[in-house]
Amino acid sequence: MRKRLPRAFYGGDALDVAPVLLNKVLVAGPVAGRIVEVEAYEGALDPGSHAFRGCTARNATMFGPPGHLYVYFTYGMHFCSNVVCGDEGTATAVLLRALTPLRGLDVMQARRVKSRREADLCSGPGRLCQALGLGRDHDGADLVRADRGVTIVDDGVTPPDEPRVTTRIGLRPGQGDDRPWRFLVPGAVGLSRRT
DNA sequence: ACCGGGATGTTCT
DNA sequence: GAACATCCCGGTG
Numbered sequence: 624m625r626k627r628l629p630r631a632f633y634g635g636d637a638l639d640v641a642p643v644l645l646n647k648v649l650v651a652g653p654v655a656g657r658i659v660e661v662e663a664y665e666g667a668l669d670p671g672s673h674a675f676r677g678c679t680a681r682n683a684t685m686f687g688p689p690g691h692l693y694v695y696f697t698y699g700m701h702f703c704s705n706v707v708c709g710d711e712g713t714a715t716a717v718l719l720r721a722l723t724p725l726r727g728l729d730v731m732q733a734r735r736v737k738s739r740r741e742a743d744l745c746s747g748p749g750r751l752c753q754a755l756g757l758g759r760d761h762d763g764a765d766l767v768r769a770d771r772g773v774t775i776v777d778d779g780v781t782p783p784d785e786p787r788v789t790t791r792i793g794l795r796p797g798q799g800d801d802r803p804w805r806f807l808v809p810g811a812v813g814l815s816r817r818t
Numbered sequence: 819a820c821c822g823g824g825a826t827g828t829t830c831t
Numbered sequence: 832g833a834a835c836a837t838c839c840c841g842g843t844g
Contacts, residue, residue: 662836671836681829698837699826705836718836737839749837793836 626777630767633689637663637708637715642806644706644717644775645782651755652772654730656722656745657780659811662791663804664705666714671791671799674714684763685714692773694752694762701749704757706766706775720748720792720805722755723813731755747815783808787818 628647633640641663648657664672666685673682673695684693685707693705693716705716722745724731731744731754738744738754745751752758757773764770786806792815794800807814 664836673836676830679829695836696828697835699828699835701826701837703836720836747837753838791836795834798836 627767627769628690628775628777630690633706633708633766634710635708636713637665637717638804640706640708641717641804642786643782644719645786645806645808646780647782648725648776648778649719649722649751649755650726650769650772650774650776651757651761652727654727654755655725656751656755656813657725657811658719658721658775659723660719660721660805660807660814662718662720662806664716664718665804666709669799669802670797671794671802672714672716674716678714682714685716686712687763690765690767692757692761692764692766694757694759696759698749702752702758703748704752704761718748719751721746721807721811721813721815722751723811724754742813744813746813785809792816 641661666674678686688711691707705718709715724744744754764773787809788803789805791805
């Protein structure tokens with residue numbers, strides 16, 4: 624079983640979509656990994672979201688229709704990737720934070736020379752973009768159409784009945800750092816930190 | 819194991 | 832000029 628997720632899957636609010644994205648499979652050309660850690664960003668009302676300060680050239684994809692990939696550049700050397708959710712204009716999105724490597728591990732390793740352990744090939748939002756080759760060119764890609772080779776599929780593994788829920792990583796105090804909007808698969812291989 | 823700091827450049831004030 | 836949804840390395844315990 625290997626079914627591409629339909630547009631309707633992404634149509635809900637990021638907070639609803641985030642937990643059901645767990646255990647789905649992110650595919651980028653010849654490489655793929657199972658999504659085991661995500662964070663919800665709740666649009667214009669969320670001080671932790673890029674959308675909080677309105678639509679700009681950088682975050683325009685977030686304000687577009689659901690089911691597209693929002694990729695942004697940060698810290699001078701890393702990319703992070705999000706799945707756009709909700710109705711057009713709501714700018715809610717789910718940050719992909721970690722994958723369990725599934726396919727094309729040799730390609731991933733070649734892109735991530737500094738990764739010593741297989742479990743660390745995709746164990747962070749910047750790392751997974753590097754391993755999957757996601758960058759500027761992938762911003763706006765339509766996941767439903769596998770645009771630019773990027774899509775998300777359901778291979779039959781269901782989301783966890785009880786995902787672990789924590790606060791989000793890397794936000795400054797007062798910027799929504801207290802909201803419990805990070806979801807992960809307990810005990811999964813490749814999480815961004817020890818559980 | 820934990821912690822501190824440097825890398826590096828785009829975006830927004 | 833500061834902040835940045837990060838990562839990696841080298842210190843210490």
